[in-house]
Amino acid sequence: MGAVSFRKLNKSYGSLRIVKDLDLEIADGEFVVLVGPSGCGKSTTLRMLAGLESITSGEVRIGDTVVNDLQPRQRDIAMVFQDYALYPHKTVRENLGFSLKVRGVPRAEADRLIEEVAAMLGIGHLLDRRPGQLSGGQRQRVAMGRAIVRRPQVFLFDEPLSNLDAQLRGQVRTEIKKLHQALRTTILYVTHDQVEAMTLADRIVILRGGVIEQVGTPDQVYNSPASVFVGGFIGAPAMNFLRGRIEAGQARCADGVTLDLRQVAGVPAEGQEVIIGLRPEHIRAGHGAGVDFAATVQVVEPLGADTLAHVGIGDAVLTARLDPKTHPQTGSRIALSIAPGDLHLFDARTEQALR
Ligand SMILES: Nc1ncnc2c1ncn2[C@@H]1O[C@H](COP(=O)(O)OP(=O)(O)OP(=O)(O)O)[C@@H](O)[C@H]1O
Numbered sequence: 001m002g003a004v005s006f007r008k009l010n011k012s013y014g015s016l017r018i019v020k021d022l023d024l025e026i027a028d029g030e031f032v033v034l035v036g037p038s039g040c041g042k043s044t045t046l047r048m049l050a051g052l053e054s055i056t057s058g059e060v061r062i063g064d065t066v067v068n069d070l071q072p073r074q075r076d077i078a079m080v081f082q083d084y085a086l087y088p089h090k091t092v093r094e095n096l097g098f099s100l101k102v103r104g105v106p107r108a109e110a111d112r113l114i115e116e117v118a119a120m121l122g123i124g125h126l127l128d129r130r131p132g133q134l135s136g137g138q139r140q141r142v143a144m145g146r147a148i149v150r151r152p153q154v155f156l157f158d159e160p161l162s163n164l165d166a167q168l169r170g171q172v173r174t175e176i177k178k179l180h181q182a183l184r185t186t187i188l189y190v191t192h193d194q195v196e197a198m199t200l201a202d203r204i205v206i207l208r209g210g211v212i213e214q215v216g217t218p219d220q221v222y223n224s225p226a227s228v229f230v231g232g233f234i235g236a237p238a239m240n241f242l243r244g245r246i247e248a249g250q251a252r253c254a255d256g257v258t259l260d261l262r263q264v265a266g267v268p269a270e271g272q273e274v275i276i277g278l279r280p281e282h283i284r285a286g287h288g289a290g291v292d293f294a295a296t297v298q299v300v301e302p303l304g305a306d307t308l309a310h311v312g313i314g315d316a317v318l319t320a321r322l323d324p325k326t327h328p329q330t331g332s333r334i335a336l337s338i339a340p341g342d343l344h345l346f347d348a349r350t351e352q353a354l355r
């Protein structure tokens, strides 16, 4: 079956450690999205699973088979890249059918598989064109089709939509989700895009410097980030952070700003240095949500459905996503609040979540 497991996986280039003791179990049929900053080892991890990169130490399994020493074509996986990597001189039909031909699948059977996949992706009318005669989105569908006809145990996607414009990205993203619902093949998918990660994943893996920071459902990583890093990485606009020190149930931040945390469950011990996380979408205009504060509006960005206000509180600047009806005015002092349950508290020293 198409389960994947990484056990104590390491990759080094010389003395440079890129992936460090990575442990991850992916269930058969699961859709796992790998996110993290540029250079954190996402592609390297995918390429080690694909067999395109050697493994320095540790073990990679697909199903019950240790694949460390297997050639890419022996691993029963298919990979879709950002740049599509189609054969430019072959037609769409030939691109889709190439792997079938190599495997010696009879012509009639191959044609049937090609037509079926083309219909599934809505590219049936493009079979006689060459990649140069296709739009970016169409090329991306051909690249996916080429992976699908092989019916692999595992699909690997490395930022497959990053060359598409925003609208097309949304469309193809929905198609990938439908595809997974129909095929139920295991997918490991790398992206920079928050929305892709949140909408596609059964579980999200957040990688930082070759180490897993958190693995969880989209709901878990958004609502219960394990660290300041995850809190700041998941969610857009990014989570705001304030540093403070707990004194008599209040967080005393720089510049005489205090947040009253007496209604917040599990406030840490007196004297503890904390980092408080506030998501822009959880900050409300007006007092009364539980933890009240005031701030000075510096910049207002109307987005239509909501308005981003960048507000100064002490020496910090927070972003608040407000109802446009509140019309925040640049330079004015406004009342804001946040529900106690929406505050995130982290240990300022370890940067790990406190509750
Ligand atoms: N052949 C190589 N020799 C030395 N270092 C390498 C080599 N290939 C990759 N690296 C380094 O390994 C690190 C991880 O690279 P990788 O491509 O996995 O990052 P990534 O997370 O996919 O980043 P991005 O989001 O930019 O695609 C990078 O710092 C990169 O410079």
Ligand SMILES: [Mg+2]
Pocket (backbone or CB within 6 Å): 042, 043, 044
């Ligand atoms: Mg990469």
